[in-house]
Amino acid sequence: MPDAGSLLEHTLRFSVRTYEVDENGHVNNAVYLQWAENLTAEHAESAGFGRAWSLERGGAWVVRRHEITYHQPAMRGDEIKATVRVLALGGVRGIRRTSFIRVGDGVAIAEVESEWVWVRVSDGRPMRVPGELTDRYRPVLSGEDSEAS
16 A cells, blocks of 8 residues: 555656657647646555546546646746646545646746546436545545654
């Protein structure tokens, strides 16, 4: 079972690739969403609650809303530290925040707050997040998990 820290957060480092840069010379706006969704999927897999786990329970996560705040542009070749953190989980939804930091100078590049809805695969209708997931995250999110200290 993953420790409390890896349940809440997942971090990757990568360099901005040429094809991610737009005509203005900085990372295209849509790329931040791709990065955030990729990091979220990797986090779910590493925590043991990925695609196969979801399908076994007849459900899947779909995005309801993304809100992006841009602070500074990222440029081709910049090394980026991306961290996703689970903020809330319950009912039919989960909320995550993804932050992007330029490694070279520690400057915040952007943040994405995402609301995900758990849906039934058979018909796409929202349904409650499986209890085994909310039960595992509840103590971690509330700070009660002894591994969190």
